[in-house]
Amino acid sequence: MPKRKKVALLIESSRAYGRGLLRGVAGYLHAHPDWSVYLQSRSPEDPPPPWLEGWDGHGIIARVESRTLEQAIRRTGLPVIDVRGAFDLEMPLVETNEHSTCRLAFEHLQSRGFRNLAFCGFEGANYSERRLRYFRELASAPGFSFESYESPAPGQGGGELMLSSREQLAMLSANSLTRWLHELPKPVGLFACNDVCGQQVLNACREAGLAVPEQIAVLGVDNDTVHCELSEPPLSSIQLNAERIGCVAASLLDNLMERGLKPSAKTFIDAVQVVVRHSTDIVAVDDPVVARAVRFIRQNASDAIGVGDVVQAVGVSRRQLERRFQHHLQRTPNDEIQRVRLRRIKELLTGTELSLSEIAAKVGFDHPEYLSTVFKKAVGVTPIAFRRQQKA
DSSP states (O other): OOEEEEEEEEEEOHHHHHHHHHHHHHHHHHOOOOOOOEEOOOTOOOOOOOOGGGOOSEEEEEEOOSSSHHHHHHHHTTTTEEOOSSSSSSSSSSEEEEEHHHHHHHHHHHHTTOOOEEEEEEOOOOOHHHHHHHHHHTSTHHHHHHOOEEEEOOTTTTGGGOOHHHHHEEEEHHHHHHHHHHHSSSSEEEEEEHHHHHHHHHHHHHTTTTTTTTEEEEEESOOHHHHHHHSOOEEEEEEEOOHHHHHHHHHHHHHHHHHHHOOSSSSEEEEEEEEOOOGOOOOOOHHHHHHHHHHHHHHHHHGGGGHHHHHHHHHHOOOHHHHHHHHHHSSOHHHHHHHOOOOOOOHHHHHOOOOOOHHHHHHHHHOOOHHHHHHHHHHHSSSHHHHHHHHO
């Protein structure tokens, strides 16, 4: 029997991105099942595992988050692929193409009609600094304004100040973030450096009474469904191609171990797409009446409201409201009511096990049969068929 290659995966499993990397490595192993994988649960702050010292392995794939981990890896003398890029190391790197990340962010917010753009990140975090730099370049196009904010990182921690530490420090400086958000020109499309930062921005908006997405639309990075779905409102996010990065890293390491082929110093993988949720699900308008009407609809659509209720809430005539909606949104107030209700139905179908009758009651339909008729006309399939498709 040929000798199996022993490979250590020093990748955190506590976050969606790290788990995506591990899934990518697993996908590679399905076609190349000659590895023995050494893996244990990790967070970004964990020190090198004790067993690494003197380990008789053949290769390592690692998220090198600290100089301590880098030194421990170098002492093994083994081939290594870095999938973090926190430092400028003399070892092959496979990472996200941050230009593609920022391009997706810019195009998404631009397509929503935002001309005031902003960035929020963590000072000293290299991925945040790169995203700020590239996004600022895009936002410097004619017709756009740009503001940025970075939560301060005290001291000279540099790369050794771990991700969760930066995130905790950002929470402690929430008051300065709130002041900055108040001062931004509205409406504004805000790009957060990751989903944790995006969730912090949404919390600050809620505390400050700033409407999301009507006044501030917020977009994160990583598409970590736990953070995104627990945010209020749910956070739109850019899905990175972590699985592809993990697969490519595994292939490069295999070449190093098997044939001694040295890969390119750096390999970059493009981000995939924007996963749209409530936090950017809007078209930016500078008409305060339309903005108030849209906000009222989003807050009350599940209570079986009609256009008359919207008219009463914003204090203009029905004809004037419909004219303004057509001018700014190219749809009627009733279209917007039905669109918001339909989105809520989809959320309940995919995110809960509620029956159709229970869902109908929650979104303002007297009868589940009528809900089913409306849903099928709009989506093309029945609610039950839609739920089965989403689960599949």
